[in-house]
Amino acid sequence: MSSVNSSLAEDYLRLLRRKNLFSFSLLMLLTLAAGLSLHTGSLALPWREILSALADWETTGRTAHVIQQIRLPRTAAAVLAGGSLGIAGAVMQNVLKNPLASPFTIGVSQGAAFGAAFAIIFLGAGQTHSASSGASAAVSISLPNLVVLCAFAGSLLAVLFILLLASLKGVSTEAVILAGVALSAFFGAATMLLQYFADDIQVAASVFWTFGDLGKAGWTENILIGITVVLAFAFFLVGRWEQNALLWGDEVAASLGIRVRNLRITAMLFSALTVAVTTAFLGIIGFIGLMAPHLARLFVGNDYRYLLISSALTGALLLLISDIIARSLIPPVILPVGIITSFAGAPLFLYLLTRRRKN
Template sequence: MAAIEAYGDEITALSGRALYRVHTRRKLIILGLMALALCLSFAIDLAWGPAHYGLDQVIIALFDPGAVSDQVRTVVWDIRLPVAVMAIVVGAALSLAGAQMQTILANPLASPFTLGISAAASFGAGLAIVTSVPLLPVAASLIVPANAFVAALGATLFIYLISQARGVSVQTIVLLGIALVFTFNALLAFLQFLASEQALSAVVFWTMGSLAKATWPKIAVTLAVLLIALPLFARNAWALTAIRLGDDKAASFGVNVRRIRLETMLMVSLLTSVPVSFVGTIGFVGLVGPHIARMILGEDQRFFLPGSVLAGALLLSLTSIVSKSIIPGVVFPIGIITALVGVPFFFSLIITTMRKSW
């Protein structure tokens, strides 16, 4: 072994740093392609429906609304656009939440769905629908999302607090999450048992998750949370990546592991509870979006972060298209379709990608 400095100047152009630059360029190209695919999916989502429009019509309607007929403008802007945008924003938020949950809990199974946060939101919403009991003092029209939000936030913080206790292993947290799923499902079943027929159908529909509930104020709130979270995560990108090497190692790099975990978990609480309270239970995307990004781009957060956002957004945008394509004129609740769309894609990635995903 020789001195470090002696080697620095001798290394040829095709050594580590050249290869590193090649790898980086490849990842940027992949991110660009994902963004392109998302734009395409978004345009198709706007064009697709009982009334089919060409992509050119949709683009004109978006950028020059005066140049298309009233009917096209109304369908694109008032009916399809909120749903298509909500799909992207919710997919991005849930995937980002799942990615950072998996990162800070060092657990490939961590996601809003598997850790019981979605189940908690469903219980909160069910409580509002069946009993009208508010968990926050809000207007009657907001009781359902407000209750779902409080319950989801409570469940996330509960998991975080437990995970901070001494001697709690990663496996314990997953077990705890599964216990939460069962607990909230049981509580929800209890509510359903007591509910009137009308309330029961409302609860069942809510728990299926649906983008039909999309409105511009809901999109704005979800987008705001996303836009607050992204710069925070971006600032901590090196630190979050280092946490995946273990707490001791990250701390040895100068990372304040405790502070990063707390900041991240609080942000994840909002990223999870806000969209779930608006659109209901949408599983899978929060679990699989990050895994797709990890398999394609690795876990350097400079690429994993935008990759997870794009993978989640693309997954839910594609699902939105599929949900209205199965039976013409019928839009299936997106929560039912997400896994059906995502699983074949996920399996094909597992089989074709040589890289380990965890």
């Protein structure tokens, strides 16, 4: 009997070591990707100058400006946004009991797009400008704070609707997902209706905002996103055992003293608000919240003691690599990272579905 217990203990410790090794490997890969992100761009910079700019923030010059004010904020935005989407996706898939649950599929991103379009078209937050006489006009957002505020309000509308539906008795988690799909379609139709009555400048500005673009983030935006990510991660980390109990079903969780309904509502609220802040600042970045948790589960399983951090690191790594690709495909043009994540995510997710079915 003792030998059996010893064998089980060794197997358990081996499993924990494997999960810790995976998280450590993700952290190392993320560090390497961050270094590559600082090095990647239309302006080639020596590694020595990059390290010097990072070590001494009093340094002035072209290299210091490019690293400290352009590439480093962009890299930080990729890590923070990817982490927030990964955490939110992992939690939503558990509390809604649906592997297709993600910020993109429940209407949060589409609600933000509607809010931004409303600000640009009805409140005059979009404009054109030209660099010099005779130069071609370029679209820009003239009132970015107003656009962010309206985008956040649109996300909150989607969150409140989903929370209201989830709080009703007799409503299944599958119905919540279907309601999210319907809500996405509704916000999409409302956005198109606004664009139909807008002029060319307003349409171009609203479409420009919907592109997920990490270049929109400065240090102020990164700080605000980082605060929400840290708060949400701390909340979910404290409740990791409740998330594990929920894996066994609502009845088992309730028998352990967990208020399942309250847990579902608060978890959805924290995850959706985190995504709302990220989407309001950076635009729509699809597929990361859906993809990162599934990739992490292949290595750490469903144990939320490890899945939360692994999903965050996986999401950050995926988004950072996608941004590096977006800057490298056709330099000096920088593609919106949302395009890259959608192109890469769709076939990868289909591959995972077929692999899980075979297993």
